[in-house]
Amino acid sequence: MTRLDDFTDRxxxxxxxxxRRACVxxxxxxxxxxxxxxxxxxxxVGEFAVHxxxxxxxxxxxxxxxxxxxxxxYADLVAVHGAESVGLLTGDISINADAPVVVMxxxxxxxxxxxxxxALQGLSHVVMDEVHFLADRFRGAVWEEVILHLEPSVRVVSLSATVxxxxxxxxxxxxxxGDTAVIVDxxxxxxxxxxxxxxxxxxxxxDPTTVVPAPGAERAGRSATAPGAERAGRSATAPGAERAGRSQVNPELKRYIRHRMLTIDDRDDRSSGRGRRGPATRGGRRGGGIRPPSRPDLVARLDREGLLPAIGFIFSRAGCDGALAxxxxxxLNLLTPEESMEVDAVVDRHVAELSPTDEDILGVGEWxxxxxxxxxxxxxxxxxxFRHAxxxxxxxxxxxxxxxxxxxxxxxxxPARTVVLERLVKYNGEAHVDLTPGEYTQLTGRAGRRGIDVEGHAVxxxxxxxxxxxxxxxxGARTFPLRSSFQPEYNMAVNLIGRLGLDGSRELLNRSFAQFQADRSVVGQAHRVEESRRxxxxxxxxxxxxxxxxxxxPGVVIDDVDEPGIEDPGDGDPHSGFLGYVQLREDIRRRERDLKFERRAxxxxxxxxxxxxxxxxHVIGLQGGRHRGLAVVLEAATQSLDxxxxxxxxxxxxxRVGTRDFVNPPEVLGNMRLPKHVDRRTGRGRRDLASALRSTGIEAPRGRSKKRAPAADDRExxxxxxALRAHPAHRLGNDDELFRLAERRNRVLREIVSAERVIAEKTSTLGVQFERIVGVLAELGYLDVGTDRSGAGRASVTKAGHLLSRIYSESDLLVTECIRAGVWDELAPNELAAVVAAMVFEARRESYSGADAMPGSVALRGALARTIEIWREVTATESxxxxxxxxxxxxxFSVAVSLWASGRSLTESLAAAGERGQLLSPGDFVRWNRQxxxxxxxVRLGAGADTRLAGSARSAVSGIRRGVVAAELG
Known part of the structure; x- marks a missing residue:
């Protein structure tokens, strides 16, 4: 019997x-x-690797x-193999770390x-679940580092969503x-x-008449429809509807939306006496009469049609809480009394470690x-x-x-029977953006429980x-490309150089997926360059x-292309011959463009x-936009950059007016006396001010000010x-066929130069970034960089570099610099926790408060102030x-963690963890404490076992690891 047979028997x-193919x-x-x-x-497949x-x-x-x-x-594997065979390591949790199977x-x-x-000794398999996460711009590089560094004898099991x-x-x-089987389904x-x-x-x-079944889709054994759902002319679920990219939108759906919108418009027009309005605009009122159902109505509808359980994806925490409220x-009640009693039993187990006070603060009753x-x-x-419950x-x-x-x-x-999406736009931390096809597929992929549902539903x-x-x-889209986010960082650089040396580190960067993709794209660019040369x-x-x-x-044009194509029979003058004349015209255009840009700048x-x-x-003249003429300054600008x-x-x-409102710099035309308190918020107040401005007698400039263009005085x-006027080709008319040929040639030349620039950028980006990071580390004493006897570059990791190699943080260099400078050495445990929190915490809103606003001891404020100074020094070096x-x-988060680490209550600590007057959520409170x-x-490991800093770090961890935080850390 094979091991696969033994596995499948269970x-x-x-x-x-x-x-089966993957397991074989x-x-x-x-x-x-x-x-x-x-x-x-x-x-x-990952579980078979464990087996x-x-x-x-x-x-x-x-x-x-x-x-x-x-x-x-971890819980799943313990249920199968027993607690003695399975361990868990997540940075803040360590359970049975020496077990033969460790989840991490x-x-x-x-x-x-x-x-x-x-712990790497005897390692035969590494399962990388959700390996497509290597596209994550913040943490994705870790996956590539692991894949590149594992010993060749280790079998890597990579599990990815469809890409x-x-x-x-x-x-x-x-x-x-090496030998890897690629299995796509x-x-x-x-x-x-x-x-x-x-x-x-x-x-x-x-449209049910155009849906194309997916290959291998089973047609038998499926229910005709979801109970009670209106199918608009469709009597059965088309097999393989997930391949809908080759299908057309249901015409009945489009007709219904169009009919309802026109009906509403006609009703509005009749009531107002207006004619029919124009087409709908994004974000406009059109369609406002077809109101989305309320959340309770939506849930009730899903319940009636047998589409529960369901997940409603809402792209904000407040939105989720609001929908629940x-x-x-x-x-609305979806459970029987007996089911509610079962819920109580589960909830009791999950809140058993919370005190009555904590339960009240955390809102256990409402939850x-x-x-x-x-x-x-x-x-x-x-x-x-709460989430686990x-x-x-x-x-x-x-x-x-x-x-x-x-x-x-x-x-x-x-998994659920149904997934509901209320919007197709989400906030990505910087702006509201449309969902990508990959994100849509990931979300709707939760619909349909294997072995329970005959079909899933996305609404x-x-x-x-x-x-x-x-x-x-x-x-219907099937284009979800996986793009590498790999790029060198400080900790990575010292670890790479420590293991592989300078040349070995460069070689490993060249083997990254990022470079692999760049090289492949370069192949296509190189092919286009060759076509352009022909x-x-x-x-x-x-x-x-x-x-x-x-x-x-014909002449020759000197350019960046290796093969200009025509050798100049003359003296090598780039402006000789007809192509030289064309080049003169290009040079003139370029010079005029540069001068115009310089003038604008x-x-x-x-x-x-x-x-x-x-x-x-001050009274000035407005030159552009909708408003022209005089204007008086009511408030000076608050900052100088914009x-x-x-x-x-x-x-x-x-x-407010800015640089875009002026063709030329604003000129002060005079002054106007303003009352201490200007009424600019009422229409009457603004009209009175405007009347006073017009009565000042100051005249607005007529038209745009004429300034002599720099081109008129430019010798080049x-x-x-x-030279253009003296050229023999100047006698030709601009409509001559020669000029059309020359323009086509110049266009091809520009394509070649542009493609070669792209090739150079793609093939050198990682290497350039690595060399810059090496430069920072060398200047700050983390690397000893020089040349060997043959003149080749070399680098070795210093004592400071070994400290940096053990700090895995977004602010790794800053943390290490602070440890080296000893600015945290004299801090009490709760004060050290406060400073370390400033290294990891990142507010969801702009709520930064500097060291001068930080309450606490003189030692803490001083350490924070010195930390900020070191940060400025580091960023100057980086620049x-x-x-x-x-x-x-x-x-x-520093005040909150300081209070919590010193033994204060959850109430006090949460109250101190606010952002712009809003309390930090309990989940975020625990998450930031974990970090x-x-x-x-x-810090404890890097500082050295016998140092005061290590002792403070150890005590700080003990102070934080209590109450709700201890409950979550196991």
Whole structure:
């Protein structure tokens, strides 16, 4: 019997074809990359790797991107293999770390590799769950580091969601890891039907007559429809609706939306006496009469049609909490009394370690009330134990409706029958952006429970901004490329150089997936360059003949291209011959453009300075935009980088003006006496001010001020124009065929130069960034850089560099500099926790408060002030080497963690953890405490066992690890 047979004998289901193929490859000694849709059962391949390691007496690491997923997988494996065989390491949790199977976050295994941990001995398999996470711009590099650094004997099991460039990713893994089987499966085991809810009606999104079944989709055994759903002419679920990219939008859906919108417009027009209005505009009122159902109505509708349990994705924590509150106010109840009693038992287990006071502060009563009626919210702001309870209840069918942020879509095992999307726009931390096809697929992938549902359902709630074709594009797209986010950082650089030396580090960077993708794209660019060169040679032949027919030499243009194509028979003058004449014209255009740019830049700089210098009462002239004429300054600009003084114009308009409002720098035309308190908020006040401005007698400038253009005095431009007029080709008309040929040639030349520039940038980006980081580290004493006897570059890690190699933080260099400078040595444990919190905390809003605003002891304020000074010194060094600046310390959580570490109550600590008057959520409070513990442990290890700093770090960890934080740390 094979080990796969032994493994499958324990299962209660048969393996799918892709699962079996992956397991066979794994048992055959190959690494595997498995790409399959969410819910397809990829993790069974990872579990088989665990089985192989245990059967062979070796070790297996099971890595995940987030701690919640690690905790869940740990529980799953313990249930199968027993607690003695499985361990858990997530930075702040260590359970049975020497077990043959250890579940951990990906950062932990990366750190083990760099530390040359003995735990790596006997390692035969590493499972990298959610490996597509390497595209994450903040943490993605860790996955590549692990793949590149693991010993060749280790079999890597990479599990990924469906990506369109799986073969490319597989080719890279085969290149760096050797023999790897790439197994791609696009079939969803539970088919997904797409719907759109318009007002009170539910429609299938796609036209049933055009839906193309997915390959291998099973047609038998599926129910015809979801109970009670209005199918708008469709009587059965088309198999393989998940392949909807080749289908058309349901015409009945489009007709219904158009009819309702026109009916509303006609009704409005009749009531107002107006004619029919124009087409709808994004964000306008059109469609306002088709109101989306309220959250309680939506849930009730799903319940009636048998579409619960469901997950409603709402892209904000406040939105999730608000939706839950709406349902609770409605009186809707989804559970029986018996089910509510089961909920109580589960909740009691999860809050057993909380004190009555903590329960009151954390709102356990309100949270329990929602669960007892089948509702819950799920987001990072909740206390983790609350989220775990919701997950457990949802899995048992005791929570019917969850309002969640998108974090739930990442790996957590909470499949539902239905997924609801209220909006297709989310905030990404910088701006509101549309969902990508990959994000849409990840979210809707939660719909359809394997072995329970015959089909899953994705419901998009229609709003006036939602276009059915847009939803169809998201649902049908199959382009989810995986893009590397790998780039060198300080900690990575010293660890790489310490292990591999300078040349070895460069070689490893060249083997990264980022460089692999860059090299592949360069191949395409190089092909385009070669095609352009062939076109250039052909054009040169045509030009030679055409020029000769007109009695002209073709000439040659000196450019950046290796093969200009025509050799100049003359003296090498770049402006000889016809092409020389064309080059003269290009040179003149370029010089005129440069002079115009210089003039604009000078004007802009002068405008900024003049706007910043304006004072209250100055009268200026407005030159552009909707407002012209006189304006008086009511408030000076508040900052100098982008000054925008507040002005009132003579037509009574009041607003701020900036550089874009001026063609030329503003000129002070006079002064106007203003009362101490100006009434600019009422129409009458503005009109009175405008009247007073007009009566000052100051005249606005007529038209734009005439300034002599720099081109008129430019000697180089004059020389080029003179040479152009004297050239033999100047006699030709501008419509001559020669000029058309020359323009085509210049266009091809520009394409070649542009493509070669792209090639140079893509092939050198990683290397340039690495060399800049090495420069920073060498200047600050972390690396000893020089040359060997042969003249080749070399670098070795100094004592300070070894300290940096043990600090894994976004602010790793700053933390290490502070340890080296000893600025934290004299701090008490709670004060050290406060300073370390400033290294990790990042407010969700702009709420930074500096060291001078930080309450606490003189020692703490002094340490924070010195930390800020060191940060400024570090960023100055980074600026000199053109490296992105280290993030500024943020003390927004420092008071809270200081109070908590010194033994103060949860009430006091939470009250001190506010952002702009809003309390920090309990979930965030625990999460930030976890991160502070992580960094404190690194500081303890880096400072040395017998130092005072290490003792303070140890005590600080003990002070933080209590109450709700201790409950979450296990």
């Amino acid at each position: 299962l209660t289901f048969r393996l799918d074809d892709f699962q 490859a794994l048992e055959g000694g190959h690494g595997v990359l498995v790409c399959a849709p969410t819910g397809a059962g990829k993790t069974i 192989l390691a245990l059967a062979g007496g070796t070790k297996c690491f099971y890595t995940t991107p987030i701690k919640a997923l690690s905790n869940q997988k 976050t990906t950062e932990v295994v990366r750190n083990m590799i760099y530390a040359r941990s003995r 369109s460039n799986a073969e490319e990713f597989g080719d890279w893994i085969q290149t760096v890891r 696009e079939h969803r085991p539970v088919p997904l039907t797409q719907h759109m809810l318009v007002g009170g009606r539910m429609f299938d999104l796609f 709406q349902c609770l106010r409605s009186g 329990r009330a929602g669960l007892r009626r089948g509702f819950a919210a799920h987001h990072a702001g909740l206390l983790p134990t 919701v997950e457990a209840l949802f899995t048992r069918g005791l929570v019917k409706m969850v309002f969640a942020t998108e974090t739930l879509a990442l790996g957590i095992n909470m 998009v709630v229609w709003t006036p901004e939602t276009v059915p074709e847009q939803v169809a594009g998201l649902a 076109r250039l040679r052909k054009l040169d032949v045509e030009l030679t003949g055409a020029a000769a027919n007109r009695g002209l030499e 000078a004007n802009a700089q002068s405008t900024v300075a003049d706007l910043a210098a304006l004072k209250r009462g 000054p925008k003084p507040l002005v009132l114009s003579e037509d009574a308009w009041c607003g 431009l004059a020389r080029l124009r003179s 000199r080497h053109h490296v992105d600046s280290t993030r500024e310390p943020d003390t927004g 502070v513990i992580d960094l404190l442990e690194q």
